[in-house]
Amino acid sequence: MSDEHNVNGGSSKKEQLEKFTSDDRGKKMTTNQGLKVSEDEFSLKAGERGPTLMEDFHFREKMTHFDHERIPERIVHARGFAAHGEFQVYESMKEYTKAGFLQDPSKKTPVFVRFSTVAGNRGSGELARDARGFSTKFYTEEGNYDLVGNNIPVFFIQDAIKFPDLVHALKPEPHNEMPQAASAHDTFWDFIANNQESAHMVMWAMSDRAIPRSFRMMEGFGVHTFRFVNEEGKSHFIKFHWKPVLGTHSVVWDEAQKINGKDPDFHRRDLWDSIENGDYPEYELGVQIIAEEDEFAFDFDILDPTKLWPEEDVPVKIIGKMTLNRNVDNVFAETEQVAFHPGHVVPGINFSNDPLLQGRLFSYTDTQLIRLGGPNFHELPINRPVCPFHNNQRDGYGRQTINRGQVSYHKNSLAENTPETSTEKEGGYTHYHEKIDAHKVRARSESFKDHFSQATLFWNSMSDAEKEHLINAFSFELGKVESASVQNQVVEMFANVSHELATGFAEAIGITPPAEQENKVTKASPALSQENTTKTPVTRKVAVLLGKDFQDKEVNTVLETLKEAGVQPEILSDKLGKVKGVEGTELEVDHTFLTADSVLFDAVYAVGGSEEDKAFYKKSALFVHEAFSHFKPIGATEEGIKLLQVDEMKNSKGVVYGGEAKKFAREFIEAIAAHRHWDRNVV
Numbered sequence: 001m002s003d004e005h006n007v008n009g010g011s012s013k014k015e016q017l018e019k020f021t022s023d024d025r026g027k028k029m030t031t032n033q034g035l036k037v038s039e040d041e042f043s044l045k046a047g048e049r050g051p052t053l054m055e056d057f058h059f060r061e062k063m064t065h066f067d068h069e070r071i072p073e074r075i076v077h078a079r080g081f082a083a084h085g086e087f088q089v090y091e092s093m094k095e096y097t098k099a100g101f102l103q104d105p106s107k108k109t110p111v112f113v114r115f116s117t118v119a120g121n122r123g124s125g126e127l128a129r130d131a132r133g134f135s136t137k138f139y140t141e142e143g144n145y146d147l148v149g150n151n152i153p154v155f156f157i158q159d160a161i162k163f164p165d166l167v168h169a170l171k172p173e174p175h176n177e178m179p180q181a182a183s184a185h186d187t188f189w190d191f192i193a194n195n196q197e198s199a200h201m202v203m204w205a206m207s208d209r210a211i212p213r214s215f216r217m218m219e220g221f222g223v224h225t226f227r228f229v230n231e232e233g234k235s236h237f238i239k240f241h242w243k244p245v246l247g248t249h250s251v252v253w254d255e256a257q258k259i260n261g262k263d264p265d266f267h268r269r270d271l272w273d274s275i276e277n278g279d280y281p282e283y284e285l286g287v288q289i290i291a292e293e294d295e296f297a298f299d300f301d302i303l304d305p306t307k308l309w310p311e312e313d314v315p316v317k318i319i320g321k322m323t324l325n326r327n328v329d330n331v332f333a334e335t336e337q338v339a340f341h342p343g344h345v346v347p348g349i350n351f352s353n354d355p356l357l358q359g360r361l362f363s364y365t366d367t368q369l370i371r372l373g374g375p376n377f378h379e380l381p382i383n384r385p386v387c388p389f390h391n392n393q394r395d396g397y398g399r400q401t402i403n404r405g406q407v408s409y410h411k412n413s414l415a416e417n418t419p420e421t422s423t424e425k426e427g428g429y430t431h432y433h434e435k436i437d438a439h440k441v442r443a444r445s446e447s448f449k450d451h452f453s454q455a456t457l458f459w460n461s462m463s464d465a466e467k468e469h470l471i472n473a474f475s476f477e478l479g480k481v482e483s484a485s486v487q488n489q490v491v492e493m494f495a496n497v498s499h500e501l502a503t504g505f506a507e508a509i510g511i512t513p514p515a516e517q518e519n520k521v522t523k524a525s526p527a528l529s530q531e532n533t534t535k536t537p538v539t540r541k542v543a544v545l546l547g548k549d550f551q552d553k554e555v556n557t558v559l560e561t562l563k564e565a566g567v568q569p570e571i572l573s574d575k576l577g578k579v580k581g582v583e584g585t586e587l588e589v590d591h592t593f594l595t596a597d598s599v600l601f602d603a604v605y606a607v608g609g610s611e612e613d614k615a616f617y618k619k620s621a622l623f624v625h626e627a628f629s630h631f632k633p634i635g636a637t638e639e640g641i642k643l644l645q646v647d648e649m650k651n652s653k654g655v656v657y658g659g660e661a662k663k664f665a666r667e668f669i670e671a672i673a674a675h676r677h678w679d680r681n682v683v
């Protein structure tokens, strides 16, 4: 199998993958040795009622393969979902980096992106309160470049040696393996209180960022400081950002917990459906750039992974766009077997000395060796570069390449000393020639010691609703902690971040609030608040509650206007089949009250129908009420207004009703575009 032909970018990865795909439909069944199978239902027995015979090689092969179908799940980020796409740079980044895929705006680089939760196992619910992984593999002509990031720009710890401790504390407790996919338990919060460098990341993890509405509506961050190096060898420090074109949006916590029951696949279904519908998720790539000379110009250390670079101080330069446009053919072969590694780099991209990044450079290959069963995982179709690759590495489990010739060592004369190395000019990778003059020490720099300033910056930057969500999240999590000592330590710790925050959740968990302290940091960074993100009605899902004898004319106009604005209405009634309007229009029902729920939608259009249909109205009222309590936009027609009688719903923001159909639809779309209406009186 040669990879030499696959150097054209664009669709080259797709073509490469196609060579490995197999379509079994319409084919004759064979064993793995190609032998045609005559019987696949009955094992070979000594007599109809007798024992099964060892000789039955077909049975043994089938069962053995099945017995070995599982591989160890990832120790972290086990639950993930992925898609293919492409990346294009907007303008050449030559001034900063020689990375080939960042030079030419006309070039499309194939990508494969895997999103994940961190703590839960492969079968866990996707709406856990957690960071989300956001890993991108760029199949460039200079080799694979992996940007293995998260949807949170900072991390819990400053040194990789603490990662096993963090993960042990976060994962289900070892004596009873509870709780699954949750940080709301004693060991996690005990770790936090005793490792206070985590304060900033905890703020993000307790914020709305940790319960995204969709993978399509999350930011991504490279987290660490990296280096761009240009042709002249000049280096700049950089941080990577992915900015979703649809903006950054979340659900509310009560909703998240219910979604986990109603549809634990909510995020993957959303990604899958969007791609199948042609609503391709898009993210712009941004970089923050700091000149070498300015390494020490900030009040934090730029190597410290618990710090972000406020966007107001170091602007994010938008340099390109990624579009996800193809679902996988097989989740195991692609999503499960893909192997990311922050050490997969290309010329022009280099590492910084961030001690977390340095440790990651070891861990990722190591973990693939156990997970994918040996050193040849780079040969798996999803992991193969699209450019040629040659070296003297040989053999090992599952080796696929048949390397010809007698020479597998360097240097040699029998093969003219090939494969030969490349000079920097020829594209050979060189590590940045940073001068290091130091003693070997086990230590942390003094400049890493401020754990609270940016946590406070984050708090200061939140809107009122976001602050309330943070207090509620801490109250929930610490309400689940059993140790009063741990609860007290956490209250004390977060009093260093914000007195208002610490008091808020201390009261909720019955702990004496800390003494008033003055917040030393008064700055805010508007870019951190989701209140300031892009808002659009595009691809928002609306449940249309439709009963028999609905007002056809109005409904047809509203549905049409919603669709024109990119909103996705789906019809819900108490039975599947068709519902008939007063003038005879028949609309196909997509879901019933049994198969769907208000938590699976962004808004509700309460149409109503015949008043005699009491059961329909009862279920609709519950549905609307729940959506209202999750701050969602609600639209109602004349009949539907009956569903808005509770909780002063009618006078609340984001509740639109009555009036001429077109006008109503436009106002409803505006309410949908605003996403959530926080200033509601909801208890």
Ligand code: HDE
Residues within 6 Å of the ligand: 074, 075, 076, 077, 080, 114, 115, 116, 132, 133, 134, 135, 148, 149, 150, 155, 159, 160, 161, 163, 221, 222, 223, 224, 338, 339, 340, 356, 357, 359, 360, 363, 364, 365, 367, 368
């Ligand atoms: Fe990871 N991380 N990590 N991590 N990480 C893994 O590699 C590790 C860290 C991230 O979709 C593992 O293949 C260490 C930060 C993502 O396949 C493992 C440290 C960030 C994914 C590993 C970190 C990440 C992983 C487990 C501390 C954000 C999923 C399976 C030094 C920048 C990749 C695997 C995918 C996966 C180690 C910290 C992101 C064990 C030692 C910080 C998105 O190698």
